[in-house]
Amino acid sequence: MPQEENPQEPERIPFFQRVLENPFLLLFLGVVVPTVFYILWGIMEIATIPVAQ
Amino acid sequence: MARFRVCPDSGFYFDKSAESLMKVNAVAAAVSLLVAGIMALGVILTRWQEVHLLPADLFYQALTLHGINALIFWIIFFEIAIMYFAASTLLRSRLAAPKWAWAGFVLMIIGAVMNNVAVFQGRSSVMMTSYAPMQAEPHFYLGLILFAVGALIGCFVFLGTLVIAKDEKTYEGSIPLVTFGALTACIIAVFTIACGAIILIPTFLWSIGYINHIDAAMYRLVWWGLGHSSQQINVAAHVSVWYLIAGVLFGARPMSEKVSRSAFLLYILFLQLASAHHILVDPGISSEWKVFNTSYAMYLAVLASMIHGLTVPGSVEVAQRAKGLTKGMFEWLRKAPWDNPVFSGFFLSLIIFGFIGGITGVVMGTEQINLIIHNTIYVPAHFHATVAVGTTLAFMALTYLLIPVLFRRALFLPWVAKMQPYVFSAGMTLMILFMLGAGTLGVSRRHWDMDFTGALLSFEYPGTAYVMMAVAGIGGVLAVLGGVMYLVVTVGSLVFGKKLDESAGFLQSFGLPLPAGTYNISRADPVPMAPRLAVEEHGSAGFEAPGTFVLAMALLVCFVVYYFINWDYLSSVWPLS
Amino acid sequence: MTSFLPPSERIWWKVPIGRQELVWIGIALVWCLIMFFMMPYWHLYGKQNLSNEAYQTTPASFQAKVDDMIKQYQVGEEAGMPVVRPPAGSDIYMLGRLWQWYPILELEKDKSYRLHLSSMDWNHGFSLQPVNINLQIIPGYEMVLTVTPDQIGDYAVVCNEYCGIGHHTMLGKIYVKEI
Numbered sequence: 154m155p156q157e158e159n160p161q162e163p164e165r166i167p168f169f170q171r172v173l174e175n176p177f178l179l180l181f182l183g184v185v186v187p188t189v190f191y192i193l194w195g196i197m198e199i200a201t202i203p204v205a206q
Numbered sequence: 207m208a209r210f211r212v213c214p215d216s217g218f219y220f221d222k223s224a225e226s227l228m229k230v231n232a233v234a235a236a237v238s239l240l241v242a243g244i245m246a247l248g249v250i251l252t253r254w255q256e257v258h259l260l261p262a263d264l265f266y267q268a269l270t271l272h273g274i275n276a277l278i279f280w281i282i283f284f285e286i287a288i289m290y291f292a293a294s295t296l297l298r299s300r301l302a303a304p305k306w307a308w309a310g311f312v313l314m315i316i317g318a319v320m321n322n323v324a325v326f327q328g329r330s331s332v333m334m335t336s337y338a339p340m341q342a343e344p345h346f347y348l349g350l351i352l353f354a355v356g357a358l359i360g361c362f363v364f365l366g367t368l369v370i371a372k373d374e375k376t377y378e379g380s381i382p383l384v385t386f387g388a389l390t391a392c393i394i395a396v397f398t399i400a401c402g403a404i405i406l407i408p409t410f411l412w413s414i415g416y417i418n419h420i421d422a423a424m425y426r427l428v429w430w431g432l433g434h435s436s437q438q439i440n441v442a443a444h445v446s447v448w449y450l451i452a453g454v455l456f457g458a459r460p461m462s463e464k465v466s467r468s469a470f471l472l473y474i475l476f477l478q479l480a481s482a483h484h485i486l487v488d489p490g491i492s493s494e495w496k497v498f499n500t501s502y503a504m505y506l507a508v509l510a511s512m513i514h515g516l517t518v519p520g521s522v523e524v525a526q527r528a529k530g531l532t533k534g535m536f537e538w539l540r541k542a543p544w545d546n547p548v549f550s551g552f553f554l555s556l557i558i559f560g561f562i563g564g565i566t567g568v569v570m571g572t573e574q575i576n577l578i579i580h581n582t583i584y585v586p587a588h589f590h591a592t593v594a595v596g597t598t599l600a601f602m603a604l605t606y607l608l609i610p611v612l613f614r615r616a617l618f619l620p621w622v623a624k625m626q627p628y629v630f631s632a633g634m635t636l637m638i639l640f641m642l643g644a645g646t647l648g649v650s651r652r653h654w655d656m657d658f659t660g661a662l663l664s665f666e667y668p669g670t671a672y673v674m675m676a677v678a679g680i681g682g683v684l685a686v687l688g689g690v691m692y693l694v695v696t697v698g699s700l701v702f703g704k705k706l707d708e709s710a711g712f713l714q715s716f717g718l719p720l721p722a723g724t725y726n727i728s729r730a731d732p733v734p735m736a737p738r739l740a741v742e743e744h745g746s747a748g749f750e751a752p753g754t755f756v757l758a759m760a761l762l763v764c765f766v767v768y769y770f771i772n773w774d775y776l777s778s779v780w781p782l783s
Numbered sequence: 784m785t786s787f788l789p790p791s792e793r794i795w796w797k798v799p800i801g802r803q804e805l806v807w808i809g810i811a812l813v814w815c816l817i818m819f820f821m822m823p824y825w826h827l828y829g830k831q832n833l834s835n836e837a838y839q840t841t842p843a844s845f846q847a848k849v850d851d852m853i854k855q856y857q858v859g860e861e862a863g864m865p866v867v868r869p870p871a872g873s874d875i876y877m878l879g880r881l882w883q884w885y886p887i888l889e890l891e892k893d894k895s896y897r898l899h900l901s902s903m904d905w906n907h908g909f910s911l912q913p914v915n916i917n918l919q920i921i922p923g924y925e926m927v928l929t930v931t932p933d934q935i936g937d938y939a940v941v942c943n944e945y946c947g948i949g950h951h952t953m954l955g956k957i958y959v960k961e962i
Contacts, residue, residue: 453786490837505815665939736785
């Protein structure tokens with residue numbers, strides 16, 4: 154294990170911490186999630202309302 | 207090139223261009239609040255049926271101005287200032303692209319003025335929501351679009367500053383929690399502004415005749431991506447402000463970085479879905495969509511708010527106990543600096559946001575319960591608890607903190623400042639509680655006359671509804687007084703406040719930099735990591751913040767009881783299916 | 784002083800969470816799930832739900848349906864507006880326009896009706912008082928819901944979506960009678 158051999162080398166940063174330290178990944182997620190679930194799904198709902206007889 | 211000054215009282219670093227931008231954005235915010243506050247007085251004195259101040263046309267005009275200035279211009283100008291503070295000052299970084307930041311600011315000013323002019327001219331009294339096919343004048347929409355573009359530039363300046371700070375290693379480790387909260391606000395703002403562009407640009411083209419039809423249901427759906435998410439920017443921003451104030455006043459540290467940051471991540475992912483709260487009784491949208499979106503994907507964003515509700519006061523309690531205020535459950539709170547408006551504003555904002563704003567918001571955002579609440583005056587009551595107390599009061603508290611630090615002025619009339627959070631929140635709370643009551647009795651929001659003067663048919667609200675609206679009126683007037691006190695203190699401080707720095711003159715209060723010699727640091731030392739705790743506290747058997755836990759459980763009990771009361775009320779109305 | 788300083792640990796993700804926070808997160812999560820499942824529960828067992836049945840329509844075609852109902856079932860007139868008593872169980876129509884809810888409906892207690900609602904012009908808010916049932920009425924869309932008035936009385940339909948200067952004069956009526 155390199156980190157035990159060499160205490161100088163920084164410990165590997167856990168996956169979730171790396172996610173939280175990546176502003177542009179967060180920006181991507183924060184725009185895509187509501188766009189898909191709220192906007193796109195909502196537009197599909199409205200667009201598929203049948204026409205009255 | 208020397209670019210930073212360090213505030214001798216607080217130790218905060220200010221980049222020269224970021225400092226000016228923070229000042230001008232904060233001043234523009236205060237001006238918006240002034241317009242919003244004047245209009246608020248007209249609105250509340252008209253809704254108080256015995257006073258019924260304004261005629262119908264002026265009432266709707268005032269209400270439109272109040273809504274847009276308070277909910278859009280005041281908060282977003284202030285949030286831009288907060289973002290620059292969180293990125294530049296807290297990370298000791300130069301601001302990215304100051305020229306772009308100024309261009310954004312100028313666009314925001316032009317947009318805000320243009321929009322206000324449109325409404326003042328009298329033919330755009332369409333409310334903040336401007337539901338198509340009701341049409342405003344083209345410059346009403348154009349103003350909002352320009353403002354949004356300017357704000358978007360501000361968001362990218364903030365993100366750019368994060369990149370610069372990381373590249374130039376102006377801090378050690380990860381960005382501070384407060385900056386992370388500001389990043390959350392920024393991300394929500396980008397989504398908000400994108401929705402605004404998607405809906406307002408076609409609406410603008412429609413108003414000048416290039417497009418002949420805007421679908422009314424689509425408009426509502428996408429507009430609320432703007433209208434509601436803009437208020438979620440506030441939630442992220444004011445939670446960050448709470449953490450900041452707790453840190454500055456008490457040296458509070460987050461109870462757990464992992465928990466607080468994960469809670470912000472839940473905001474980033476799910477908070478915007480709550481735009482669906484406005485669409486719950488619209489025709490034709492499935493219950494699956496409504497249930498999923500209105501609950502922020504199984505209430506995960508509510509979970510996040512409940513977490514912050516524990517960790518913010520919890521961090522204060524831990525810090526206070528470390529100073530020896532350990533007697534009983536609440537000595538830490540009793541002996542808090544209640545006469546410091548920074549603290550009282552912060553804590554009242556937290557309590558009222560959680561107990562009133564949070565609970566009512568979740569209750570009325572429940573798919574079926576919305577049937578008995580939609581578009582009643584219960585709705586503005588709720589969002590006054592969240593935005594007018596939660597966000598606005600938190601921003602007011604932050605202003606008191608920043609006047610000496612950023613503007614280098616002592617507070618003007620400190621005794622007024624001391625009373626201001628109490629007057630403002632007492633007035634607001636009174637107004638909110640009685641508007642909630644009136645909404646339960648069916649009183650409509652955005653309605654000039656609860657007597658229905660001139661209608662061919664008739665309907666009378668119960669007498670209690672009139673009493674409630676009158677008490678709400680008294681509360682509203684008191685809240686406006688609190689707003690006046692805030693503006694007297696802030697504007698007074700900027701103009702007459704004692705100069706803490708000889709060169710902090712009149713023009714410097716409104717954005718001019720201090721003399722060049724003041725910015726004598728060309729490269730600041732990197733922001734150090736927070737000192738480690740001397741003792742390992744985790745893993746102990748007891749709770750670190752028992753008083754806060756009791757408060758949180760009290761919140762939960764109120765929440766549960768009130769939630770089921772509303773289901774019971776719903777079960778008594780006509781069966782529908 | 785740490786909320787606004789970088790975390791004291793470089794790898795803060797691995798710092799254990801205090802017991803108090805864990806307990807609270809657990810309690811809050813359970814409560815969030817209860818609130819979430821209340822909504823589907825009410826769809827199954829509650830009596831107040833929207834069917835979300837709706838159609839795209841036009842003002843003209845919706846107006847024609849309203850006029851048709853009035854022609855068949857009109858029983859009187861009040862304030863210049865027709866009063867209509869459609870048979871129990873039938874499709875009934877009400878339209879919103881600047882500034883009235885049209886026509887006046889007379890319903891039988893404890894009978895179900897399929898109520899169709901639409902707007903001729905702008906958004907309107909169908910707010911049935913004093914029951915306090917509130918629906919958003921959008922032009923171009925016809926909303927259908929089954930209502931079962933369970934108390935006799937004179938009910939007002941207030942418009943609670945701002946619709947211009949005469950918004951406050953926009954009132955309608957639904958009478959519920961024992962027949």
